[in-house]
Amino acid sequence: MLVHERFLNYVKIDTQSDPHTDQYPSSSGQLELARLLKQELESMGVKTTIDNFGYVIGKIPSNLKHKVPTIALIAHMDTSPDASGKNIKPRIIYNYDGSDIILNTDRNIVMTKEKFPTLNGNVKQDLIVTDGTTLLGADDKAGVAEIMGLVEDLQKDPKIEHGELVVVFTPDEEVGNGTLYLDIDKINADFAYTLDGSQVGEIAFENFNAARAVVTINGKSVHPGSAKNKMVNAISVANEFDNLLPKYMRPEITEKYEGFNHLHEINGNVEKTVMEYIIRNHDLALFAQQKEDFLAACQYLNEKYGEKTCYLEITDSYFNMREKLDSKKEIIDIAIDAIRESELEPIIEPIRGGTDGARLTYMGLPCPNLGTGGYNFHGPYEYASIQEMELAVRIIKKIVTKVTQLK
Numbered sequence: 375m376l377v378h379e380r381f382l383n384y385v386k387i388d389t390q391s392d393p394h395t396d397q398y399p400s401s402s403g404q405l406e407l408a409r410l411l412k413q414e415l416e417s418m419g420v421k422t423t424i425d426n427f428g429y430v431i432g433k434i435p436s437n438l439k440h441k442v443p444t445i446a447l448i449a450h451m452d453t454s455p456d457a458s459g460k461n462i463k464p465r466i467i468y469n470y471d472g473s474d475i476i477l478n479t480d481r482n483i484v485m486t487k488e489k490f491p492t493l494n495g496n497v498k499q500d501l502i503v504t505d506g507t508t509l510l511g512a513d514d515k516a517g518v519a520e521i522m523g524l525v526e527d528l529q530k531d532p533k534i535e536h537g538e539l540v541v542v543f544t545p546d547e548e549v550g551n552g553t554l555y556l557d558i559d560k561i562n563a564d565f566a567y568t569l570d571g572s573q574v575g576e577i578a579f580e581n582f583n584a585a586r587a588v589v590t591i592n593g594k595s596v597h598p599g600s601a602k603n604k605m606v607n608a609i610s611v612a613n614e615f616d617n618l619l620p621k622y623m624r625p626e627i628t629e630k631y632e633g634f635n636h637l638h639e640i641n642g643n644v645e646k647t648v649m650e651y652i653i654r655n656h657d658l659a660l661f662a663q664q665k666e667d668f669l670a671a672c673q674y675l676n677e678k679y680g681e682k683t684c685y686l687e688i689t690d691s692y693f694n695m696r697e698k699l700d701s702k703k704e705i706i707d708i709a710i711d712a713i714r715e716s717e718l719e720p721i722i723e724p725i726r727g728g729t730d731g732a733r734l735t736y737m738g739l740p741c742p743n744l745g746t747g748g749y750n751f752h753g754p755y756e757y758a759s760i761q762e763m764e765l766a767v768r769i770i771k772k773i774v775t776k777v778t779q780l781k
Contacts, residue, residue: 375526377767378502378760381519382464384410385511390459391452391549398555399428399452399545403459407451407518411543414522418529420541427555430543434528434536442537442780446566447524447770448730448741449517450547453509454752456638463505466760472497477506477754485755492573492749500760510756512748516763517569518543520746523767524774536774542566544730550586550691552730558739565705566741567773568731574762574769575718576745577709580696581725581732582633582654583661587668589615590685591675595645606679608647612640615684616649618671623664631656631724635664656694656724692728695735695742702740704780709744712772716765721745744769 387407392400399405408430415422415432422432430451436442453459467475472494475485483506487493504510521541528534540563544552547570571578593608616637625634633655640649653668655661665688672684699706713720731741747762 377519377523377763378758380522381502381512381515381758381763384515384518385462385464388460388462389452389511391455391546393455393549398551400549400551401452404428404451404545408543408545411451411518411522415525415541418525420525420529428545429556430541431560432525432541434525434539434541436537437532438535438537438778442778443564444538444540444562445774445777446540446542446561446563446739446741447521448542448544448566448568448734449521449570450514450544450552450730451518452546452548453511453515454513454548456752457509457754458507459509459511462508462511464502464510465505467501467503470496470499470501475501475503477503481506483754485750485757490750490755495573496759499762501757502760503757504754506754509751509753510748510758512746512756512758513751514547514570514746516746516748516758516766520569520763520766520770524770527767527771528774534771534775535778537777539774540566547730550584553733553737556734558734558737561739563739565702566731566734566739567709567770568729568734568741568743569746569766569770570729570731571725571743571745572749572751573721574745574747574759574765575713575716576721576723577706577713577742578723578725578744579699579706579742580656580694581692581728581743582656583658583693584691584728585653585661585665586689586691587651587653587665588687589649589651589668589672590687591615591642591647591649592683592685593644593646595643605644606683607644608642609644611675611679611683612642612647612649615671615675618674619667629726633657633660633664635667652691653688654726658694692732693736695732698735699740699742705740706742708773708776709742709769712769712776715772716769718765
């Protein structure tokens, strides 16, 4: 089966993760996809397990006579809660001509080259796009499909030399829980790669330090007719809190190594309003300062409006994997060589986000990240290049064969 055909099968299943549940995985669709992947792997002769948490782990034995490192390839099954993953209607644009793409005529939803200049690099490629009402799911079902494509190639052609290979599919990466219950001893690999990046040819080994902040504003509700000097409107105070944070540190005006504070959800009324933020920075000292900004804003409001007006909870999510990977240069060099041998110039850029690989690296499994050929993740302008997906399979195949030269 062609890699994009697998991908199109996987996006039919709604695996959108849910940040507001204690269930794990957070949505039933993830288990549905997990069972399908297990079935497909077993049909190819791969011994595969699914545990109670939905982790799919398949192991392909080495076909070598000598011992080489065991590597794992990892992708996540869930899609982002930022946009609907239900009833995805993908469409293939063959031999893309470089013009703006009309996703939905009725709703006048257009993906323009002006706003999405990555399209300029996809001319003459075949692109899979949405109908403008859902995300596509290339993050990270493109990675899932590419790993499955590699497994099929290895199983069909025993002449391809490889060491022991472990494939791992995780749930709930998009809500920060992709490795929450993952036992790396069950993976038992020496190092790994996540396939969870964008343009093929990317190799990323540094990412944001990340935290989650929940800000609760407690107000005082009084009838508006007699509210003078009595009412404390939690909605207004929440807005005041947001304005106390540095305005230059918002995702819509930052790039590259610049950190940000992102208010991504707000709910409430006069009596109580809750805001949820994500805090991101590559630099650990600046990351700590951002958290101090939150604490200072909360303290200021408590001094102004009274004790317990503002309640702040900050939880660290993951840390920059470069701190651990700087001493594992050979893992990165293997991927860089594989990319160059695929006639691409490696794209070495920091991830403005995080992956399962960041947490796994800190758990003791070194795990840089590779591009998959998907773009504009987490929204209706998401698309994937068929040619880049095929190239991603070739790159990881080269990585697998290069590992046979290690001892």
